[in-house]
Amino acid sequence: MGRLFGTDGVRGVANADLTAELALGLSVAAAHVLAEAGSFEGHRPVAVVGRDPRASGEFLEAAVIAGLASAGVDVLLVGVLPTPAVAFLTAELGADLGVMLSASHNAMPDNGVKFLARGGHKLDDELEERIEAVYEEHRTGAPWDRPTGGGVGRVRSYDEGFERYVTHLVGVLPNRLDGLKVVLDEAHGAASLVSPEAFTRAGAEIVTIGAEPDGLNINDGCGSTHLGKLQAAVLEHGADLGIAHDGDADRCLAVDHTGAEVDGDQIMAVLALAMRERGVLREDTVVATVMSNLGFKLAMEREGLSLIQAAVGDRYVLEEMKEHGYALGGEQSGHVIISDHATTGDGTLTGLLLAARVAQTGRTLRDLASVMVRLPQVLVNVPDVDRTRVGSSAELASAVAEAERELGATGRVLLRPSGTEPLVRVMVEAADIDQARSVAGRLADVVKSALG
Incomplete structure (x- = not known):
């Protein structure tokens, strides 16, 4: 087995x-x-x-x-x-x-x-x-x-579980959401009743989409994996922001008032500064994964915050947070963990806290999220190679070192063997998308020749 x-x-x-x-x-x-x-x-x-x-x-x-x-x-x-x-x-x-x-x-x-x-x-x-x-x-x-x-x-x-959970969510907010209009995309999933109730009790005016689950339509063209409908609804209703969950609502992605996506890295950046301001960001440290955008790391450094990068997967972020008592961690995909109030990623809590920051500062989400600039990121999957030799190939190590020299401080290379398939993932970040594509393509060719 x-x-x-x-x-x-x-x-x-x-x-x-x-x-x-x-x-x-x-x-x-x-x-x-x-x-x-x-x-x-x-x-x-x-x-x-x-x-x-x-x-x-x-x-x-x-x-x-x-x-x-x-x-x-x-x-x-x-x-x-x-x-x-x-x-x-x-x-x-x-x-x-x-x-x-x-x-x-x-x-x-x-x-x-x-x-x-x-x-x-x-x-x-x-x-x-x-x-x-x-x-x-x-x-x-x-x-x-x-x-x-x-x-x-x-x-x-x-x-009583519904009421106890909603009361908990609203009770941990640092301020109310009065004056905000928020579009909620519930992915026809588990938060279809919880999230609208919590946002309403917190004072927000809400518009809800993707909140009519019929047992068959969960995640179907909506929610955090399909932001198009949320982006359109935010623009249509002139909302301040939009919040998208996935089927079990442990994720949260957002959309600003212009319809632009705000990903998990940007959400963590906004929450990190808010938590530091309130004195609850322990050791001024955030835990992310190695797949977080380099722009997030550069933003945290510029703001005087420490960033610890764990292996890919929210369970590894959690392990790091539990071991050292950190208060904030998460993934680019929108799994955000606020350990003072949750033991897992909580998409509704994350969305509420993000909206609370907008309400408290009077700034737009677009402005708040601009604390970090996402660098262009290119991911290439190279199939049918021996992923076990990623760390031992001298040819590959030389190619990576050359790419890193070319990219300098504003670029990054990550080669990661798949945990389940015979392939290697090549991820390249650079200040320029064309450079990122060029470097990723060259490294993918080396992976094929060296590990094929």
């Missing part, structure tokens, strides 16, 4: 790769592993279970409930809520684990199962590997230890 867990839970085509049987078995395994890890502390274990609106989430939710309850876990069903809401409620209610059914920004046929540990934190690699091992052991014949009678888990709806 290949590894089931990816960078964000177990994901695949629902009812093909991700079946009811797999969801049930993983849930039982997760309950057993977390119990052995001692997180239940002798009491009746409790799990918070939520989902996004995908049609397949209905039968997968039923499978997860069956698995958890059959393992002696009480289940609190919170219904359709964002991933960060499930994480928040797992921590807020003192639950022993959380489960979110979502494939995030993926198209509707996909779905996923994400497990959260006590406190609403993502599982580390070791726990995921143990869950997989226990699942495989019992899948191939070893019987489960099944409680009976009063030992089986009980299931009830927890309808």
Whole structure:
């Protein structure tokens, strides 16, 4: 069996790769592993279970409930809520684990199962590997230890989850949003009710699009992966800004009043300065990934802030933040983590805080985001090469060194082997797009010759 867990839970085509049987078995395994890890502390274990609106989430939710309850876990069903809401409620209610059914920004046929540990934190690699091992052991014949009678888990709806989460979001804002007009694109996803309610309570005038989920239309031409509709709506309604989420609302991208995109790097730059001003940016440090635009790094240096770059993936950003207690981190894709108020990326919280900065300063989002200038970035995928030799090829190292000399301080080269495919990603940034394309093309040719 290949590894089931990816960078964000177990994901695949629902009812093909991700079946009811797999969801049930993983849930039982997760309950057993977390119990052995001692997180239940002798009491009746409790799990918070939520989902996004995908049609397949209905039968997968039923499978997860069956698995958890059959393992002696009480289940609190919170219904359709964002991933960060499930994480928040797992921590807020003192639950022993959380489960979110979502494939995030993926198209509707996909779905996923994400497990959260006590406190609403993502599982580390070791726990995921143990869950997989226990699942495989019992899948191939070893019987489960099944409680009976009063030992089986009980299931009830927890309808208060929506209100508790929205109250939390509005309660952490440093100021209200009165006077702002904001367009919200909910991707027909998990935040379709939560986000409009939170922005309205915070005082904003809202226009909502992509907030009519029917189980089939999640992420379909809308949300953070398709900004066109949001850009058009911001211009049509003369809004101050637009906010876009993905299917499970752990991401946030934005659009300024001119319709220009404001990406995750720019959002972090705006929030970093706001948090420093309020004295809550610990050690004046932001955590990003190696894929963040060089313009972000240069902006942070110019503003006297430190930037730490982790490996690609919000879980690695989180690990760095947790280890050193940093308050802000995230990715260019819009996963932004504000650790004082969330254990995961929270797209609604990020959007609220971004809008709060606009309201507080009286400046446009375009002006605020101009603190950083995005340098042209070119990404070339080179397939059918030996990605394992990226770090050992002398020919490639020489070509990279030559490219770096040519680009100087206003350019950057990053070669990254894919974690799942036989290809190498060549990323080049430069002050000029033509130069970036030229350098990326030359390096891609060297990758082909040296590693092919």
